[in-house]
Amino acid sequence: MKIVAVGGGKGGTGKTAIAVSIAKMFAIKRKILLVDLDVDNPCTYTLLSSKPEIIKEIYAFKPKILEDKCKLCGKCVEYCPVHALVLIPSKKILFIKTLCESCGNCMIVCPEGAIKEDKAVIGWIKEDKMDNLHLIVGEAKPGERKTDEVMTETIEYVEKIAENYELLIFDVPPGTGRGIYDAFKLADLVVTVTEPTMLGFHDLKKLYSLIRSMNKKSIAIINKYGLKGGVQDEQEEFLRNNRVQYEKIPYDEYMVKAYVSGETVVEAYPDSPSARSIKKIVKNLEKIMFRSA
Amino acid sequence: MNIEIVVASGKGGTGKTFISSNFSYFLNKKGFNVLAVDADVEAPDLILALGDVKKILYEENFEGQVVDIDYSKCLRCGACVETCRFNALSMSDEGPVVDYNFCEGFGTCALVCPVQAIYLKPAKRGRIFAAISNTGIPVVTGDLDIGEKNSGLLVYRIRELAKEYSFKFNARLIVIDAAPGIGCPVISSLVGARLLVIVVEPTPQSLKGAMRLKELADKLNIQSLAVINKYNLNPSFTRTIVDALNVEILGKIGYDDKVVESYTLMKPILETYPESKISSNLETIFKRILERLSL
Amino acid sequence: MVTSMGWSGRGYSRGRGGMWGYQAPMPQIPPPPSGSIRIVAPVDFSNGLNSPISMRTGRAPYIAVVDVSGGKIVNVNIVQNAAATAPRGAGVQLGQWILNIGASIVIAVSLGPNIDMVLRQVGVRVELVPPGTILGDALAKLGFVK
Numbered sequence: 001m002k003i004v005a006v007g008g009g010k011g012g013t014g015k016t017a018i019a020v021s022i023a024k025m026f027a028i029k030r031k032i033l034l035v036d037l038d039v040d041n042p043c044t045y046t047l048l049s050s051k052p053e054i055i056k057e058i059y060a061f062k063p064k065i066l067e068d069k070c071k072l073c074g075k076c077v078e079y080c081p082v083h084a085l086v087l088i089p090s091k092k093i094l095f096i097k098t099l100c101e102s103c104g105n106c107m108i109v110c111p112e113g114a115i116k117e118d119k120a121v122i123g124w125i126k127e128d129k130m131d132n133l134h135l136i137v138g139e140a141k142p143g144e145r146k147t148d149e150v151m152t153e154t155i156e157y158v159e160k161i162a163e164n165y166e167l168l169i170f171d172v173p174p175g176t177g178r179g180i181y182d183a184f185k186l187a188d189l190v191v192t193v194t195e196p197t198m199l200g201f202h203d204l205k206k207l208y209s210l211i212r213s214m215n216k217k218s219i220a221i222i223n224k225y226g227l228k229g230g231v232q233d234e235q236e237e238f239l240r241n242n243r244v245q246y247e248k249i250p251y252d253e254y255m256v257k258a259y260v261s262g263e264t265v266v267e268a269y270p271d272s273p274s275a276r277s278i279k280k281i282v283k284n285l286e287k288i289m290f291r292s293a
Numbered sequence: 294m295n296i297e298i299v300v301a302s303g304k305g306g307t308g309k310t311f312i313s314s315n316f317s318y319f320l321n322k323k324g325f326n327v328l329a330v331d332a333d334v335e336a337p338d339l340i341l342a343l344g345d346v347k348k349i350l351y352e353e354n355f356e357g358q359v360v361d362i363d364y365s366k367c368l369r370c371g372a373c374v375e376t377c378r379f380n381a382l383s384m385s386d387e388g389p390v391v392d393y394n395f396c397e398g399f400g401t402c403a404l405v406c407p408v409q410a411i412y413l414k415p416a417k418r419g420r421i422f423a424a425i426s427n428t429g430i431p432v433v434t435g436d437l438d439i440g441e442k443n444s445g446l447l448v449y450r451i452r453e454l455a456k457e458y459s460f461k462f463n464a465r466l467i468v469i470d471a472a473p474g475i476g477c478p479v480i481s482s483l484v485g486a487r488l489l490v491i492v493v494e495p496t497p498q499s500l501k502g503a504m505r506l507k508e509l510a511d512k513l514n515i516q517s518l519a520v521i522n523k524y525n526l527n528p529s530f531t532r533t534i535v536d537a538l539n540v541e542i543l544g545k546i547g548y549d550d551k552v553v554e555s556y557t558l559m560k561p562i563l564e565t566y567p568e569s570k571i572s573s574n575l576e577t578i579f580k581r582i583l584e585r586l587s588l
Numbered sequence: 589m590v591t592s593m594g595w596s597g598r599g600y601s602r603g604r605g606g607m608w609g610y611q612a613p614m615p616q617i618p619p620p621p622s623g624s625i626r627i628v629a630p631v632d633f634s635n636g637l638n639s640p641i642s643m644r645t646g647r648a649p650y651i652a653v654v655d656v657s658g659g660k661i662v663n664v665n666i667v668q669n670a671a672a673t674a675p676r677g678a679g680v681q682l683g684q685w686i687l688n689i690g691a692s693i694v695i696a697v698s699l700g701p702n703i704d705m706v707l708r709q710v711g712v713r714v715e716l717v718p719p720g721t722i723l724g725d726a727l728a729k730l731g732f733v734k
Contacts, residue, residue, distance in 0.1 A: 143476055
């Protein structure tokens with residue numbers, strides 16, 4: 001079983017559309033698991049016209065204050081680094097759930113042992129099965145701060161079922177935090193998707209700092225190649241200097257049209273230049289991952 | 294006294310930066326002294342949308358804290374490794390090792406160390422800076438180090454720096470490009486603002502985010518107005534938004550490759566395609582905002 | 589799980605604050621004199637009763653603490669707001685301090701969701717005023733001072 005992580009810049013680079021396209025194309029012949037780790041705003045399922053259902057809840061540690069043991073000494077309030085606890089004088093300890101970082105300091109410092117470990121839902125794991133393509137989505141509760149935790153738990157869940165599939169594809173959100181690190185750690189190959197804009201380049205450089213430090217094999221895809229005024233030349237030079245193999249998907253009107261209609265360009269305009277490049281990329285990936293033509 | 298206008302969206306990727314950069318450009322062209330603030334530090338593209346940096350005027354480090362271990366006291370008992378809920382500690386032959394990619398600096402490990410060998414120390418998490426962009430508009434923004442996240446405090450510091458520079462540039466209007474979502478960095482972007490412009494795109498998630506944002510603004514006694522961006526992605530849902538979102542809709546903007554191109558060229562569309570339909574819709578919207586502010 | 593009560597304050601929690609980590613604590617001030625009510629207002633700069641009430645609360649630069657008795661001002665104390673430097677939960681930290689110092693009234697322009705919740709817990713009375721209001725005028729207008 002092979003694992004590919006598709007990472008890249010913020011919304012609009014086309015990373016999710018590419019991850020979904022790769023998944024769908026591989027799924028013609030192989031059993032594929034696509035994992036949406038963009039827990040704040042998962043959108044793989046809209047491109048797949050899928051309605052995944054909740055199969056598991058994800059929890060984080062939250063303190064529970066045992067009021068009969070609590071002596072209102074206020075030590076927990078003092079040691080909470082994010083002020084999620086308030087001492088209401090002579091009354092009780094108030095817990096502000098939305099600020100809690102689940103560090104556990106309060107539980108440790110309470111001299112009365114009046115704080116015990118409780119948990120709260122911070123997100124869900126959802127699933128949908130569509131023939132050869134199975135979809136798992138990690139989704140964080142809206143406004144939830146602990147998105148890395150939601151990602152990490154989704155990854156742990158998926159690790160347990162991964163052996164049933166020939167290929168596992170992680171759709172990783174932009175950024176360089178904990179959840180992304182965990183997905184890259186498992187991957188045999190990291191596919192980075194970028195676009196030839198300054199922000200895209202800024203994000204690409206940051207991502208490669210992480211990839212280099214993890215010593216991961218990677219391939220870059222410059223999406224929307226040929227965009228007027230784009231910095232593709234600088235990006236190509238950067239990738240060459242870092243000895244990273246890269247592919248290009250040309251910018252064409254069909255990509256925009258497909259985005260507007262909510263489909264992947266491979267389905268909507270299969271003969272367009274962008275769609276043909278994606279198919280070529282998938283053939284290359286097939287060779288790399290499975291060493292076959 | 295300055296007037297702060299916040300452009301936010303409740304859900305990422307809707308086009309806040311597109312709106313806030315063009316709004317800043319519009320105000321500047323109309324003769325207002327404007328200062329642009331990018332509170333979305335994890336994706337600092339406001340200055341890019343305004344032509345990139347021409348000159349940096351000021352910069353400073355933004356710090357947080359992390360733990361460190363005094364190995365001369367350490368017993369290698371492993372209590373710290375077991376306690377850390379962020380997996381930032383692991384045991385090696387030399388003793389426990391801190392992974393600074395994950396250490397949040399909460400110090401739970403320090404609390405369980407039987408010999409107090411762990412202490413907190415400051416650490417650079419990013420930087421904030423003030424610069425002039427190539428469109429001539431001053432911008433205050435920041436940049437985060439790998440693995441770091443935005444926070445209410447960081448946005449607060451950026452806004453403080455912005456206020457300072459607004460005096461230097463005699464800028465009465467401050468346009469703030471908020472972070473996505475409705476968390477702490479957004480609240481920190483909103484408090485004390487005069488007006489909120491909600492950017493919503495025609496998807497159910499975006500509408501939900503916009504409604505939550507409106508609730509937040511109501512609680513903070515801030516007036517809200519809305520703009521529907523990329524309306525052609527789903528014209529029928531656009532109508533749903535008009536009904537569901539209890540906020541004055543200033544107008545609708547379409548999405549096409551002129552938007553993508555302008556963004557790549559790092560120029561506001563008002564500069565690259567001033568005669569386009571998108572530009573004229575933007576101008577109508579911006580004129581309305583000025584009317585609501587009595588300016 | 590806890591092998592020793594390391595939180596007793598030795599070593600790591602000293603330094604810039606005396607409180608946990610590097611964040612400065614809110615200042616200590618004496619309780620309100622008996623027979624007086626304590627009013628708190630976030631202000632933009634320190635100028636006694638002429639201080640303008642700040643548009644921000646949790647991260648306002650200064651906090652004014654006014655003790656009033658029988659329509660007369662007994663004390664005016666303007667302190668730096670250490671909560672402004674809190675990485676998160678500034679409003680909560682300020683709210684906690686307001687409870688600790690025995691204030692029963694808060695005058696502000698607007699309250700963030702967290703501080704609002706904290707103050708509600710003990711029924712602290714909140715009076716909202718327009719931005720730019722001067723502290724002394726607010727006290728008079730609201731009838732605390734004759």
